[in-house]
Amino acid sequence: MDSDATSLGRSALVDETANAIRARIMSGEIPIGAQLRQAELAAQLGISRTPIREALRQLQAGGLIEVLPRRGAVVRVPSPWEVREAYEVRAELEGLACERAVRRVTRTLLDELRQTSEVLRANERPPAPPGPGGPVSPTTIANDRFHTLIHEMAGNERLARTIRDINEAFPRNVSALVLQDDPRHRADNLAEHERIVAALEAEDAKLARREMRDHVLAAGEQLARWYERRTATVFRG
Amino acid sequence: MDSDATSLGRSALVDETANAIRARIMSGEIPIGAQLRQAELAAQLGISRTPIREALRQLQAGGLIEVLPRRGAVVRVPSPWEVREAYEVRAELEGLACERAVRRVTRTLLDELRQTSEVLRANERPPAPPGPGGPVSPTTIANDRFHTLIHEMAGNERLARTIRDINEAFPRNVSALVLQDDPRHRADNLAEHERIVAALEAEDAKLARREMRDHVLAAGEQLARWYERRTATVFRG
DNA sequence: CCTCGCAAAGTTGGATCCATCGTTGGACGC
DNA sequence: GCGTCCAACGATGGATCCAACTTTGCGAGG
The missing domain is CATH 1.10.10.10 (Winged helix-like DNA-binding domain superfamily/Winged helix DNA-binding domain)
Structure with a gap:
């Protein structure tokens, strides 16, 4: 901005x-x-x-x-427990944002959401998984854009800010590492995004909320697992 | 603490x-x-x-x-619009906290909640409405304690912290002024608290969530109105 | 060989200094 | 009389200074 x-x-x-x-x-x-x-x-x-x-x-x-x-x-070194707690909250808030977004959904916005899915689908097999500190991958950007778009559609700045504050409390945004690692997660992530877009298009507020909630919870669980592996690695040397 | x-x-x-x-x-x-x-x-x-x-x-x-x-x-001078946005988010989060609190509710905690209601009922007719800058009234303390207890019962620190962060973005905690002004609001507030406690005691998670959500939304609306009156007063001189 | 202790180095944190910018009041000109 | 310009004042913000504390490395003693 x-x-x-x-x-x-x-x-x-x-x-x-x-x-x-x-x-x-x-x-x-x-x-x-x-x-x-x-x-x-x-x-x-x-x-x-x-x-x-x-x-x-x-x-x-x-x-x-x-x-x-x-x-x-x-x-700060977040514990997996903290991550799970934070993502429960984030899931609720993103679910709310998605529910509210139904009221403001337009053809243009749906197209923009679908464009991010295109990027995710195109980069299904990323050329080179960038190491830490490298530039942000297009996958990550598309993922962020998908969520940010929905936050904007929700039309509640405090809601968007609260979600952002939670995300910025944890280094390495979810999608960054977790999604790049496992192609199965990337596929799941893409499918979840598409289900959310479908629910938005159908203007089914309750369904959209539930899909987004589950999506964020799944992502949070992956991030928590990643932190678990990381701490285990660190302690071994 | x-x-x-x-x-x-x-x-x-x-x-x-x-x-x-x-x-x-x-x-x-x-x-x-x-x-x-x-x-x-x-x-x-x-x-x-x-x-x-x-x-x-x-x-x-x-x-x-x-x-x-x-x-x-x-x-910062919050606009009524900002207040409403923030309280929509807070209502959702407090509702979630209340829903989660059902799983951890105990006899002791219910008693503590009821004690805050006692204080509210006893001070139904406050002796002297303290002006700005004065010490915090027992009514305000009891109100805060009611909500804080439920946040603790929810067992999610991030959730409690997020709610606190939102509250601390607005000078003059809700209950502080709004509740003191109108005896009708105080009565409503007390009744809402008691309905929440009843739902918690009945272990009806969905009901508890809805009651808390509505309670916070109502409080937010009162606070927004108070900010409206305040800005109107300021502009007149 | 390990442990305890002390001294030196490095780092933080509060206080102070000073250049720069914003504000205010008054004088000048129209 | 009113608007504009300018100078003096006041406040902010970055830089610097110095005391206090933490850490580390070395040496003596057990």
């Missing part, structure tokens, strides 16, 4: 800094559990530590990082 | 500062739309501007205040 500083003179270095750090955490460039050294970040961004510290406070408020007094900030 | 700094050496001046400022905004001591001067807050709290600035960034992330570049921070 709005870019960083080119909009209307309303520059905000701190917000830009927070977004930059958040992006590097979400993409996996800064891994889970990593220490965030103020001096290092300041040097990399070519600024002093002051705006860094304010940016870290913003990220702390969102729950993405944890600031321990006198011991610095670290990227 | 946890006090400010006496817990375990894990002092955090910035967090304390943020809590202090948030409390003063929520209580109405610092009114909606007011400018937050860094130097003034620093002097009042006996600290320098640095931790103030970091605390303001935290509050900004929560959406309670707005930080305009080079023009300082102001307490």
Whole structure:
């Protein structure tokens, strides 16, 4: 939506800094559990530590990082349990968004949703699974776009913001890794998306809600499993 | 719950500062739309501007205040529309919490819920409606406790946190002013609480959810109306 | 060889400094 | 008398400074 500083003179270095750090955490460039050294970040961004510290406070408020007094900030390591809790909430909210979206659905929006499915179908066999820190894959972008479109269709900014806040509390957006790993998950994901679009087209609010709810819960379970495997790997070395 | 700094050496001046400022905004001591001067807050709290600035960034992330570049921070003035949007989301989440609470309901917890109703019933005719900035009334405390108890019973921390985040985005918690104004609203509120408790006792999850949902929506509508009247008053002088 | 302790290095966090920008009040000109 | 311009004031925001704390590495002692 709005870019960083080119909009209307309303520059905000701190917000830009927070977004930059958040992006590097979400993409996996800064891994889970990593220490965030103020001096290092300041040097990399070519600024002093002051705006860094304010940016870290913003990220702390969102729950993405944890600031321990006198011991610095670290990227939070979510437990599988936390992930499941968060996705139960997210499933409910996305279900609500989907139910509300039925009232505002249009031919154009349905087409846009179907375009994201096209991308997912085309990239059924991704050329090269990008490692952590790499650029965001078209699959991930299409997935995000699908959900974001429905949030917009719901016509409730607070709802969209709440869902976004929950998502941004966990590094590596769901689709990013989970979907790339297993072709079966990609197929399931695509089928679920198509069922949601069908329910929206049929203007069946209750069905759309249920389909979206189940879809998010399934994605959350995959993400939780991924975190389980990850922590197991980490502890082994 | 946890006090400010006496817990375990894990002092955090910035967090304390943020809590202090948030409390003063929520209580109405610092009114909606007011400018937050860094130097003034620093002097009042006996600290320098640095931790103030970091605390303001935290509050900004929560959406309670707005930080305009080079023009300082102001307490956000929510539009009635925003309030309605937020309460639609909150109603859904509190409904979910209530539905989940049915599975964990115990005799002790039901008693605790009923105790809050006792307080509400006893203070049906409050001795003196406290003005803005005054201490929190027992009615407000009982109301908050009722909802907080159910959030705990739901057994999902993310859910509780999400609801709390939404509430803390609006100065003056619902019950605070709205309930005190009109005795009819207080009666409605009490009756709704009792219906919720009854549904919980009957272990009727669907009913409990619906009752809570309607209860929150009604409260939100009252709060939105209050904001409408407030802005109208402000514009007249 | 392991453990405890101490000293040095590195990091955080509050205070302070200063350039820049926004605001306000008054004087000048129309 | 009214609008405009300019200067002085005030506030914000980034940079810097320094004290306090945490961590680490080395050495002495058991």
